[in-house]
Amino acid sequence: MMKAPGRYNPVMANxxxxxxxxxxxxxxxxxxxxVKAQTNKPExxxxxxxxxxxxxxxxxxxSSRSGPGTGPGTGY
Structure with a gap:
């Protein structure tokens, strides 16, 4: 079920x-x-x-390749 744009969505508010x-x-x-402390370590x-x-x-x-069969997971 699609909801109209701009309407209140209680699920998203929750x-x-x-x-x-x-x-x-x-x-x-x-x-x-x-995590911040770990990311500041040089290693x-x-x-x-x-x-x-x-x-x-x-x-x-x-992104430099285009056309069918060149997306991720296609092996090309």
Whole structure:
């Protein structure tokens, strides 16, 4: 069932409220701080950079090809 644009959606409001509550939870803040501390370590920064470069390479190589049968997972 499609809902008309601009109408109130209680499911999404509930979801947004839950996300907001989760983000303000002290345990969540503790996890975020731990992740930030790990990402500031030089060895982890290098791993993150390598991963980002790998993703960029995949995205640029897959977007440069066009036509049927050239999308991700087709083996071409």
């Amino acid at each position: 979801f947004a409220q839950r996300v907001s509550e989760m983000l303000h939870n002290p345990k969540t803040q503790e996890m975020i701080n731990k 982890n920064k290098a791993k993150i950079q390598q991963f980002a470069d790998k993703l960029r390479h995949r995205a640029s190589s897959s």
